[in-house]
Amino acid sequence: MAGFDPGKKRFFTLLVAISVTVFIVNIILVSGTDVKSKIRKIPIPIPGKQNGQQTPSDPNLPKLPSWYHDNEVFEEHASVNDQHPILDLMRDADEAFRIYDESRSKTFRETVAKYRRKYGRHPPPGFRDWYKMARDKNVYNVDDFDQIMDDLRPFWGIDPFEIRNLAGHMSSEEHGGVSGLHIRNKKVWRLTNQNWRVEIMAKMVQPFVKYLPDMDIAMNRLDQPRVVVPWDDMQKLLESERATRHVAPDAAAEWTTNMEGLLKDNDTAPVVIDPEWFSKHGQQYMLIAKEGCPPDSHARDPNSNLSSSEALYKHPQGGFVSNFNRSSDLCTVGPEVQGKHGFLFAPSTIIASKRLLPIFGECKVNVNNDILFPANMYYADDVRYRYDSKYDYDWDDKNDTMIWRGVTSGGTNTAENWRDMHRQRLVLTSNGTEMVGKEVLIMTEDPNNQGSYVNFKHYQPSEFALDHTDVGFTEAFACVPDCGFYDGVWTYKNMTTLSQQFESKFVVDVDGHSFSGRWHAFLESKSLGIKSTIFREWHDSRLFAWRHFIPMDNRYDDLYSILTYFIGIGKRAKASDQPYMPRHDFEGRKLGRQGREWAKKVLRKEDIEIYMFRLLIEYARVIDDNRDMIGYSGDGSELDRYDSKHPLSPSNSGHA
Numbered sequence: 312m313a314g315f316d317p318g319k320k321r322f323f324t325l326l327v328a329i330s331v332t333v334f335i336v337n338i339i340l341v342s343g344t345d346v347k348s349k350i351r352k353i354p355i356p357i358p359g360k361q362n363g364q365q366t367p368s369d370p371n372l373p374k375l376p377s378w379y380h381d382n383e384v385f386e387e388h389a390s391v392n393d394q395h396p397i398l399d400l401m402r403d404a405d406e407a408f409r410i411y412d413e414s415r416s417k418t419f420r421e422t423v424a425k426y427r428r429k430y431g432r433h434p435p436p437g438f439r440d441w442y443k444m445a446r447d448k449n450v451y452n453v454d455d456f457d458q459i460m461d462d463l464r465p466f467w468g469i470d471p472f473e474i475r476n477l478a479g480h481m482s483s484e485e486h487g488g489v490s491g492l493h494i495r496n497k498k499v500w501r502l503t504n505q506n507w508r509v510e511i512m513a514k515m516v517q518p519f520v521k522y523l524p525d526m527d528i529a530m531n532r533l534d535q536p537r538v539v540v541p542w543d544d545m546q547k548l549l550e551s552e553r554a555t556r557h558v559a560p561d562a563a564a565e566w567t568t569n570m571e572g573l574l575k576d577n578d579t580a581p582v583v584i585d586p587e588w589f590s591k592h593g594q595q596y597m598l599i600a601k602e603g604c605p606p607d608s609h610a611r612d613p614n615s616n617l618s619s620s621e622a623l624y625k626h627p628q629g630g631f632v633s634n635f636n637r638s639s640d641l642c643t644v645g646p647e648v649q650g651k652h653g654f655l656f657a658p659s660t661i662i663a664s665k666r667l668l669p670i671f672g673e674c675k676v677n678v679n680n681d682i683l684f685p686a687n688m689y690y691a692d693d694v695r696y697r698y699d700s701k702y703d704y705d706w707d708d709k710n711d712t713m714i715w716r717g718v719t720s721g722g723t724n725t726a727e728n729w730r731d732m733h734r735q736r737l738v739l740t741s742n743g744t745e746m747v748g749k750e751v752l753i754m755t756e757d758p759n760n761q762g763s764y765v766n767f768k769h770y771q772p773s774e775f776a777l778d779h780t781d782v783g784f785t786e787a788f789a790c791v792p793d794c795g796f797y798d799g800v801w802t803y804k805n806m807t808t809l810s811q812q813f814e815s816k817f818v819v820d821v822d823g824h825s826f827s828g829r830w831h832a833f834l835e836s837k838s839l840g841i842k843s844t845i846f847r848e849w850h851d852s853r854l855f856a857w858r859h860f861i862p863m864d865n866r867y868d869d870l871y872s873i874l875t876y877f878i879g880i881g882k883r884a885k886a887s888d889q890p891y892m893p894r895h896d897f898e899g900r901k902l903g904r905q906g907r908e909w910a911k912k913v914l915r916k917e918d919i920e921i922y923m924f925r926l927l928i929e930y931a932r933v934i935d936d937n938r939d940m941i942g943y944s945g946d947g948s949e950l951d952r953y954d955s956k957h958p959l960s961p962s963n964s965g966h967a
């Protein structure tokens with residue numbers, strides 16, 4: 312570190328003096344007991360901290376020295392040789408991230424070569440314009456778009472005319488739950504079945520619509536996803552995609568014009584192909600979803616059980632989620648969560664199809680074949696969901712609590728089913744009164760082996776919940792016949808802004824009717840996001856569980872093992888039937904900071920635009936009659952000069 316000024320030096324000396332005093336006092340008075348817990352109680356004078364509150368934007372307050380947070384002496388570290396399983400999970404995440412980071416293409420040449428290697432095709436026409444815009448906007452990783460390829464692959468198995476015809480006309484049926492965005496002559500020509508979602512989508516395409524060929528986009532306007540193609544049909548579609556892969560030396564970098572099937576002015580025969588919608592409101596979604604799972608998967612295996620499912624995604628100690636992707640994969644966890652998530656057993660609206668339809672959606676479960684695009688809410692600048700720094704204090708000034716606020720959405724609430732719905736379960740599980748006499752699994756330090764931890768199966772979390780959770784509904788909603796059955800059940804809490812929630816260190820995010828629009832703001836904050844979901848979104852591959860956020864099981868059985876790890880409980884003792892978990896505040900702060908720094912790099916509006924741009928040129932190719940013959944066939948050298956003047960943004964894999 313450069314420039315260690317005298318002020319900092321005095322401060323450092325003071326800290327050292329306190330540490331020595333504490334140490335001596337401990338030696339004399341309390342030798343043999345927990346030194347760290349004593350240190351915690353000594354108030355350390357921190358410049359800029361008054362009454363525990365610090366407004367980050369107040370310019371009059373002196374800044375904390377930057378090394379303060381990382382100073383070993385004053386951190387409430389667990390023992391140096393801490394072997395908590397969360398440390399392994401964090402290390403694994405860092406390693407996965409390092410590989411992700413180091414594999415980034417640095418030039419256009421590398422990007423196109425990698426594209427051909429990975430996908431067996433040329434990049435689509437327009438790829439050069441896309442690449443330049445991505446680099447101009449400082450996109451961190453120009454290779455990370457596998458989700459788009461996965462979503463579009465099956466469409467190579469059906470006739471481009473069929474896709475165009477469906478995309479052009481599904482939105483003309485008013486009750487089909489589909490809106491349309493129609494691009495002609497490099498402009499947004501028309502919106503059909505208009506609503507706020509498609510209006511925002513129209514804004515999202517503005518920065519690059521001039522590069523796009525004519526196309527129709529059918530957008531899901533319901534909360535719930537739409538398409539589940541049965542497994543065997545899907546394998547055939549994917550096989551056709553594999554069979555058509557090739558890299559033609561003479562590919563034309565041009566789109567085909569004047570193709571049939573697009574929506575026309577005053578179309579007289581709108582729907583040529585039937586989307587085959589069917590309604591299943593309120594019915595078990597796994598009955599539909601299961602058909603999309605592999606035959607040998609947990610969800611379709613009659614001999615599977617809870618432990619065989621857990622073995623696929625959970626750490627045996629503490630119940631921590633070790634594979635976030637799998638923890639939300641209904642083929643892996645479906646049978647275990649089907650009675651615990653409102654979307655799965657009480658969906659308010661399901662209009663679905665087993666036919667592969669070109670439907671753009673903001674989220675889906677893993678077996679859906681909707682084409683993901685970045686949710687409109689993330690682009691909308693809505694005050695209810697936008698990050699606002701007002702109460703986003705520095706970590707040390709935040710409360711040791713986990714907060715959640717929301718309404719009772721997530722499905723149709725009835726007097727019989729509400730206890731099993733996902734939001735309701737979160738509010739019940741975090742309620743200290745409700746948890747009186749109940750037991751959960753957490754971890755405790757092994758009394759004979761400091762730094763190592765074992766499961767503790769009979770923890771009564773009631774008191775901990777009263778002290779450290781602030782979770783509740785602000786309003787009842789979506790009840791049949793009405794919400795009267797909630798009288799006396801909940802204590803409704805006052806609404807808070809998102810920013811007020813950042814007074815808490817831990818912000819938990821669970822699904823509503825579908826995905827949660829708060830997630831980007833949570834990640835952007837200095838608080839640490841805890842995430843549980845069954846939905847997939849456009850950003851999944853760029854967010855690393857245990858590096859940028861804490862994953863939580865959809866059953867919430869790991870909630871207290873997570874919170875007690877970060878907040879700490881009990882006292883260290885030689886032998887005890889009471890659990891002891893040292894506080895891991897350093898780790899919490901670090902993950903919160905990593906999530907925040909990363910969100911500011913990869914969840915920007917620019918990142919949303921670039922995802923959408925890439926999606927639409929890939930989509931334009933699969934709906935093109937000459938899709939096998941078009942593409943960018945150059946070697947990428949034409950941008951050599953450009954690349955040498957635009958070096959890649961610096962790596963983010965260190966521990967800042």
Ligand SMILES: *[C@@H]1O[C@H](CO)[C@@H](O)[C@H](O)[C@H]1NC(C)=O
Nearest residue numbers: 501574575576577578579580
């Ligand atoms: C479509 O119908 C409108 C209103 O009837 C008419 O003004 C317009 O000219 C028609 N467009 C075409 C291309 O036929």
Ligand SMILES: *[C@@H]1O[C@H](CO)[C@@H](O)[C@H](O)[C@H]1NC(C)=O
Nearest residue numbers: 612614615616617618619620
């Ligand atoms: C669960 O399934 C696994 C694998 O099929 C089996 O080994 C195990 O004994 C089963 N456990 C129970 C409790 O049935």
Ligand SMILES: *[C@@H]1O[C@H](CO)[C@@H](O)[C@H](O)[C@H]1NC(C)=O
Nearest residue numbers: 709710712781811812814815
């Ligand atoms: C955080 O703690 C402070 C001080 O105890 C209190 O005034 C404030 O209301 C708390 N905030 C929340 C969100 O609980």
Ligand SMILES: *[C@@H]1O[C@H](CO)[C@@H](O)[C@H](O)[C@H]1NC(C)=O
Nearest residue numbers: 742744745782783800801802
């Ligand atoms: C917590 O549970 C108690 C007992 O069931 C209930 O009275 C109270 O309203 C609940 N609190 C909240 C925030 O819903």
Ligand SMILES: *[C@@H]1O[C@H](CO)[C@@H](O)[C@H](O)[C@H]1NC(C)=O
Nearest residue numbers: 785802803804805806807811
């Ligand atoms: C909730 O809001 C009401 C009305 O604004 C206010 O009187 C009350 O004090 C608030 N309660 C809490 C706990 O902040």
Ligand SMILES: *[C@@H]1O[C@H](CO)[C@@H](O)[C@H](O)[C@H]1NC(C)=O
Nearest residue numbers: 457461636637850851852853
């Ligand atoms: C999740 O797992 C599936 C199946 O293994 C894989 O295709 C997909 O890329 C994974 N997604 C992420 C975000 O890692």
